[in-house]
Amino acid sequence: MIEFHNQSGAEITVGVMDIPIRQASRFGVLEINGDDRIVAFKEKPADPQPIPGFPDRALISMGIYLFKTESLVREVIRDAKVEESTHDFGRDILPRVIQEKKSVFAYPFQDWRKNEKRYWRDVGTIQAYYEASMDLVSVSPELDLYDPTWPIRSYLPPLPPAKTVFQENGRTGQILDSLICNGSIVSGSTVIHSIVAPRVFLHSYSRIEDSVILEGVEIGRHVRIRRAIIDKFVRVPDGVEIGYNLEADRHRFTVNDEGIVVIPERASI
Secondary structure, eight states: OHHHHHHHTOSEEEEEEEEEGGGGGGSEEEEEOTTSBEEEEEESOSSOOOBTTBTTEEEEEEEEEEEOHHHHHHHHHHHHTOTTOOOOIIIIIHHHHHHTTOOEEEEESSOTTTTOOOOOOOOOSHHHHHHHHHHHTSSSOSSOTTOTTSOOOOOOOOOOOOEEEOEETTEEOEEESOEEOTTOEEESOEEESOEEOTTOEEOTTOEEESOEEOTTOEEOTTOEEESEEEOTTOEEOTTOEESSOHHHHHHHSEEOTTOOEEEOTTOBO
């Protein structure tokens, strides 16, 4: 994308991809000419414009931008002086510079013309975040964290390896189809098709299924959790059930339309 931006001479380059038009109202929708120059941009339109020749697809912004430094400085300062602006790239800055016919180009991250497939997920909703997380624990995920040709350069805290403890009848630490991060301990519990972040402690006789457990969570004994997202540093007491009675869960937590239970950071249960 950087190479494309430099070669095109664009003031701004926007990473774009195509999605089903029925989903496009959640995003900024673009129109481009034959040279990939953006000629129109609408943020979250009620009636998205389809890609010419592809009536069931729309071209959307991925929220990834490259600017020439002088263009970025100029447009941000300019926008700051507009009282009615919301000071948002998608709502204010991009539509204005495109309307003024400045050099704004689209970089097709997923090229609908060649039917090339690339991995990208929007995680702006609970369901989208949950589905993207569950993608990672599939047998052959589209985003393969173990691909040595595509390293993810991130901070790795100095934590010990994850471990399981106890191998007794009815009290065996086991992990199936899951990702368990460093510093976590599965103590006589079962984790199935889930993601467990760093420094999580699961006490004995508990069962976690189809869930995302974030950093520093402690789960007590005889706990059952399924289809849930539990945010950082939550303490789940002994015997609690989450995801098995959605009506009861709605009185205590957030539950989306698809039945995913969300417990916020440091919540008291």
